[in-house]
Amino acid sequence: MTQEERQEDAMVAARLSAGAITAWALLAPALILLAIFVVWPIAYLVFLSFTTGSFTRAGLQWHGLNNYRRLILDPDVWQVLGNTLYFTVATVIPSLGVPLGLAVILNQTVILRGLLRTAYFIPSVTSLVAVGLGFRWLFQNDGPINHLLITWGVDPVPWLNSPLWAMPVLILLSSWKQLGFNLVVFLAGLQAIPRSRYEAAELDGAGPWQAFWHITLPGLRPTLLFATVTTVIFTLRSFEQVYVMTGGGPLNSTNILVYYTYEQAFSQFDFGYAAAVATVLLLIAIGLVYLQLQAWREP
Template identity: 75%
Template sequence: MNAPNSVSSANRDALAAWLFLAPALVLLGIFVLYPIGYLFYLSFTQGSFTRGGTYWVGLRNYYRLLLNPDFRQVLGNTAYFTLATVIPSIVLPLGLAVLLNRTVALRDLLRTAYFIPSVTSLVAVGLGFRWLFQNEGPVNGLLSAVGLEPIAWLGNTTWAMPVLILLSIWKQLGFNLVVFLAGLQTIPQNRYEAAELDGANGWQQFWHITLPGLRPTLVFAAVTTAIFTLRSFEQPYVMTGGGPLNTTNLLVFYVYQEAFAQFDFGYAAAAATLLLAIALVLVYIQLRISRETDS
């Protein structure tokens, strides 16, 4: 006799759930799913948003990407920039988190100081770094003071990209530090106490307890840092303009140039679709590893 009532109660709960989810789903569809779908459609077209409109060209834009040496250089720049940023952005915050997780003097002040770059405008930081590394800037002033030749940092094909990488590492340091500190709090303290009783030193505890315990946190930090780095736009826009000789041109900045300087929206959409695919692959890897860790 209670079965119809239980079914109707379940239906009411499901209806209530959908009603509460509806505003979020509508916003998600308007501001996320529709733009992604339109971007994908636009990558198969050519033309502009003028009276002539756009027309279907199929895979031509993707062929142009593969055959364009400038795009291949940009892709190489982005891969180098991402790898060179992600690895230090994991290693440095991890080491600092292990140190700050202990009882040290001014620990709370140091945590706050390290987190400040994460809440600072990237444009403002980029302008600051451009001032530091300009030809007559403080960095070259220090080099001259110790008897070294000044370097045209942002005009040099060798040194321009490392300056952008340095900025990105500094910007990401505080966020990853907080993530690792939170991850360290989840590792039971009794594991370290048992290891000390067994005679394990600090390095052995870090290698056999801390790193395995932080595996999900490491994956999350690596993926979020990689995505942050892949979508980097402000650094080349503010500091180098993609130069010198296209050596600091990154994928998002390249999409911006093709779309809003060359007005080649279909080609730019194809490049942006490729960037989206790379980000989705990274997210899939994170979910896969996290699922294996939980199981």
């Protein structure tokens, strides 16, 4: 290697080194905030799940795997896990299907599209506590929904006092709350699909369903992945609607993992056990997101 080649290599290495230093300097503030507000809380949560005691003068004591053994043997946890699975699946499906259908319709509508998009989006920016109070008023025993049923000659339903009906009311609220956000996301994804693809399919004799299946869904793959992941995360972290409307009842039928964690931590003051439940919830969320990424991966 000649002297000139060695000098050129040294200059390239210096430029790369300077670029790396600049990149790390620009990333440092975000990485520090990420470490403080995300990595450290998660690490402390995992540590807390191996302890017992409280944040008092007595302090925390190492408890090993006892919290996780208790979690496995606790029948309430298995009921809460079943409630969480039911709530998540029954919320995610309509929260994706209904907005997708509405977005396809709105994408073909020019008149009032902006107004309708705004109207559908309003629930997403409304306080979940306020919405929960509104739904509790609607579905109370002497509320408007039961008055309407009586008008139609149907016996009133104890919506929030029935183990059978309380969870569907929560699912209805959560799906309605998520509808607007997903609709706007799907509408943006639809508008990014070239119109020429639909015109070519129409010339080839494809019907609306064939165009939807072979053009719309493949074109929305990244959008569907984003909407699915965010909807699952939103559903798994649901707390306000349970707290405001049912308090986990009746008969523990609407108690889900986040609310159960809250009860163990701030009602029973069993922070170690609550941290173990929260750690399991974190692992479930990570696992579900991983499965979704694999399911929606490009073939």
